[in-house]
Amino acid sequence: MPELPEVEVVRAGLAPAVTGARVLAVEVMDPRALKRHTPVGEEPGLGGHGRTLSAETGRGRAGDFERRLTGRTLTAPLRRGKFLWIPLAPDTARPGVPEGAGGPGEHGGPGDPDTALLAHLGMSGQMLLRATDAADDRHVRIRTWIEHPEHGELRLDFSDQRLFGSLALDTLTPTAPAGSIPAQAAHIARDPLDEYFDDAGFVTAIRSRGVGAKKLLLDQRIVSGVGNIYADETLWRARVHPDTPGAAISPRGAVALLHHLREVFDQALAEGGTSFDEQYVNVNGQAGYFAHSLNAYGRGGEACPRCGTAIKRVPFGGRSSHYCPRCQRRKSS
């Protein structure tokens, strides 16, 4: 599944192709891929999470998304944790009235101010750059035609088998001490590769909680970008049992945990991310190589590369944890 390194590979791959490109056309083939999109004038979340999108709501969303994105110019893509977004350049070409019979009160000002095209890949989402005449990939949900001043016309296809991911147009809100972020991603912490990440805050947050270390690593409000794979890998490197309560981790231990997390992310990034089946690929549809470097995740029953003991696989909240029972002893508070 795409975690921080995979999303960063996608961001970096998109950058040269989309920065400065103009959106020629948008086609929403499956409105369920707009789960996170809120049409202008609608309350966030209405008809969204926890409910199946009605056909009518879906069409409304698709129309709103297509109208507001078409004609806009994309700027350099940004990322925090697993959220990826492309801020739209100020809309100078659209002074007010939208085309067609747009809803009442829509597009009152100079287009959408401070808006970004937001993407979350969920479990199986992909952003694919294709030639305009390339064959269809499987599970393409939203197709965008763009024109880049140097690279010409391209297709940007959002493909997603399981539909846990989505695209959206969202409002950018400022963040301290610098930058901005889409409103619906504003609640997550910065990620460990962010220059403004609060190391001391991380140590405090970890040590003030009673829940297990793995749960803390997966809590996007404490540190963003970590999913099941990199949580297990980080804990293996740090020799911390997944159920060790945060409060039982020493200050040095928490610092070390963060260090190992960064190390894992850096290495995965250098190897192009982790690919198992067809679940994750870069913008050209190619797999990453980090799966070969995994020490614990997905290796239940195999020998721990450090001590030879069989890696344990245990249920963890509907999924699995992998750890070495010898290297990673459980501590209690």
Place this chain on the structure above:
DNA sequence: CTGAGTACCTGGCAGC
């Protein structure tokens, strides 16, 4: 506030 439970999806695969 925190934790537990659950909906959202599809395709792959085990089991019959």
Place this chain on the structure above:
DNA sequence: TGCTGCCAGGTACTCA
């Protein structure tokens, strides 16, 4: 062979 049913995974919702 063909069917059923289970499961993965991240997020954000509701409820206690």
